[in-house]
Amino acid sequence: xxxxxxxxxxxxxxxxxxxxGARTALFNFLFARHHGxxxxxxxxxxxxxxxxxxxxxxxxxxxxxxxxxxxxxPEVGGPFGPYFQSERLEIYRRHAADLVxxxxxxxxxxxxxxxxxxxxxxxxxxxxxxxxxxxxxxSQGEERKLLDAGTPHVVxxxxxxxxxVMFDDLIRGEIVYQxxxxxxxxLLKSDGYPTYHLANVVDDHLMRITHVLRGDEWIASxxxxxxxxxxxxxxxxxFAHMPVILSPDGGKLSKRKGAASVTDYRRAGYLPQALxxxxxxxxxxxxxxxxxxxxxxxxxxxxxxxxxxxxAVLDEVKLxxxxxxxxxxxxxxxxxxLVLPMWKGREFVxxxxxxxxxxxxAVAAQLKDRSKRLTELADNAAYFFxxxxxxxxxxxxxxxxxxxxxxxxDLASAVETVAPFDHASLEEKYRALAESRGVGxxxxxxxxxxxxxxxxxxPGLFELMEIIGKDKVVARMRRAAEWIRSQSQKD
RNA sequence: GUCCCCAUCGUCUAGAGGCCUAGGACGUAGCCCUCUCACGGCUAAAACCCGGGUUCGAAUCCCGGUGGGGACGCCA
Numbered sequence: 061x062x063x064x065x066x067x068x069x070x071x072x073x074x075x076x077x078x079x080x081g082a083r084t085a086l087f088n089f090l091f092a093r094h095h096g097x098x099x100x101x102x103x104x105x106x107x108x109x110x111x112x113x114x115x116x117x118x119x120x121x122x123x124x125x126x127x128x129x130x131x132x133x134p135e136v137g138g139p140f141g142p143y144f145q146s147e148r149l150e151i152y153r154r155h156a157a158d159l160v161x162x163x164x165x166x167x168x169x170x171x172x173x174x175x176x177x178x179x180x181x182x183x184x185x186x187x188x189x190x191x192x193x194x195x196x197x198x199s200q201g202e203e204r205k206l207l208d209a210g211t212p213h214v215v216x217x218x219x220x221x222x223x224x225v226m227f228d229d230l231i232r233g234e235i236v237y238q239x240x241x242x243x244x245x246x247l248l249k250s251d252g253y254p255t256y257h258l259a260n261v262v263d264d265h266l267m268r269i270t271h272v273l274r275g276d277e278w279i280a281s282x283x284x285x286x287x288x289x290x291x292x293x294x295x296x297x298x299f300a301h302m303p304v305i306l307s308p309d310g311g312k313l314s315k316r317k318g319a320a321s322v323t324d325y326r327r328a329g330y331l332p333q334a335l336x337x338x339x340x341x342x343x344x345x346x347x348x349x350x351x352x353x354x355x356x357x358x359x360x361x362x363x364x365x366x367x368x369x370x371x372a373v374l375d376e377v378k379l380x381x382x383x384x385x386x387x388x389x390x391x392x393x394x395x396x397x398l399v400l401p402m403w404k405g406r407e408f409v410x411x412x413x414x415x416x417x418x419x420x421x422a423v424a425a426q427l428k429d430r431s432k433r434l435t436e437l438a439d440n441a442a443y444f445f446x447x448x449x450x451x452x453x454x455x456x457x458x459x460x461x462x463x464x465x466x467x468x469x470d471l472a473s474a475v476e477t478v479a480p481f482d483h484a485s486l487e488e489k490y491r492a493l494a495e496s497r498g499v500g501x502x503x504x505x506x507x508x509x510x511x512x513x514x515x516x517x518x519p520g521l522f523e524l525m526e527i528i529g530k531d532k533v534v535a536r537m538r539r540a541a542e543w544i545r546s547q548s549q550k551d
Numbered sequence: 552g553u554c555c556c557c558a559u560c561g562u563c564u565a566g567a568g569g570c571c572u573a574g575g576a577c578g579u580a581g582c583c584c585u586c587u588c589a590c591g592g593c594u595a596a597a598a599c600c601c602g603g604g605u606u607c608g609a610a611u612c613c614c615g616g617u618g619g620g621g622a623c624g625c626c627a
Contacts, residue, residue, distance in 0.1 A: 106626095168625095189624095242554095246625050276556065277621060278621095279621075368564075370564095430588060490586085521586060
């Protein structure tokens with residue numbers, strides 16, 4: 061019986077949840093669920109200088125919003141806590157001391173200034189920059205003296221020479237590093253906090269992590285971690301390094317180029333199901349031709365062997381397409397619940413408006429299938445709540461020629477008599493009118509649409525009119541006629 | 552500078568030596584449907600980075616180049 065799968069997502073609370081981090085979390089989640097394992101959230105807050113207020117809440121919220129709840133971690137607990145590294149300092153100190161006692165690590169008293177200088181000289185000489193190991197050679201007496209004087213020091217791993225350090229990456233295959241290019245990495249900082257390397261290895265071991273799935277910027281650290289596991293006498297977990305996500309220009313994804321965080325996409329009106337589906341397909345696919353899949357279907361089909369090692373560009377146009385697919389899947393109630401706060405924010409409706417309102421339901425029903433994002437649904441509903449402030453320019457040029465004023469007045473008078481005021485009767489009226497005038501119905505429909513909505517596109521005209529209601533529709537048509545007359549006077 | 556990773560249409564990708572006349576999706580163009588938009592249907596243009604090898608046969612394996620990315624912190 062193999063060990064149960066345990067994986068972790070280990071962000072540090074330095075800001076928002078980056079979309080690349082979200083994808084790493086997603087793949088961890090999918091891997092855990094696929095194998096019936098455990099998805100753990102651990103907070104790597106061992107750098108006191110980089111802590112950002114509010115970052116934790118944003119990370120928690122983003123993960124939950126995306127649909128990636130963790131089985132163990134902050135706020136949910138678990139048998140291997142605490143899950144904040146800042147609350148585990150004693151554990152790291154003990155392990156570092158153990159390594160020093162066994163000679164696998166040593167104290168280094170070099171000042172940051174000296175290290176800087178060594179590094180600069182190495183850069184100038186164009187050789188690999190690494191610690192020159194000066195404190196390895198310290199005699200016991202010298203060390204004693206420095207210790208007694210209270211000299212600040214760090215603890216470094218004693219990296220062996222001439223070793224080939226190998227690991228089998230689940231996505232990339234075998235990767236080998238010569239230990240000679242590896243540094244004597246710092247394990248414990250002079251402030252007593254562990255470095256990422258120490259905390260990470262100790263926690264992964266203590267928390268029984270079986271698979272480490274992380275971003276590929278960690279590949280170069282992995283051989284050092286392997287050596288650390290060896291120093292402790294522990295078996296390392298299996299590693300898999302995920303490719304990065306790039307922006308359309310091929311560079312890093314950043315705020316400056318648009319959206320970079322989960323929150324950015326949320327604000328832009330994307331649905332979590334769509335973002336999750338899309339992110340899963342960045343570097344992975346089920347091996348058949350499905351693309352729109354639920355979280356559960358993805359969990360079922362997921363496998364690390366199908367993950368592509370190549371960095372992927374996030375194509376926002378395709379994300380929009382996928383989001384549109386999910387907008388159409390939304391029920392009217394779901395769509396309304398999501399868009400209602402946006403309408404309130406835009407003051408289209410009062411703060412007291414509720415989802416039970418049949419007018420709002422009708423608007424949402426008409427618009428959700430033709431909106432790519434929630435924000436688009438929110439914006440495109442404007443004319444259902446207020447008169448069009450202006451008419452789409454290109455369309456006005458085409459539909460609002462001078463003679464359209466009289467036409468709209470005639471149509472308005474005809475519309476006034478339609479009863480019941482529903483889309484079927486309206487359509488019947490328009491078709492009859494078109495026939496008696498010997499023109500195509502489109503000739504009547506387009507100017508009416510522009511008069512009523514201000515736009516050249518949207519839901520079926522008769523449905524739209526029915527929803528807005530007779531009085532407002534007629535008023536808008538007459539107002540458009542006036543507008544046309546005032547325009548032709550200007551000329 | 553050293554080390555490491557990566558390389559199929561514009562983008563996401565299928566492809567595990569013959570099934571490849573390289574398939575799908577987004578996007579683009581055209582046509583159909585149609586009151587517009589969206590949806591849907593049909594069609595088209597569009598890729599194996601380059602060079603060597605291995606093999607009867609290579610997008611697929613090996614080597615070298617080139618290009619892109621990453622690491623080289625008392626950051627994670």
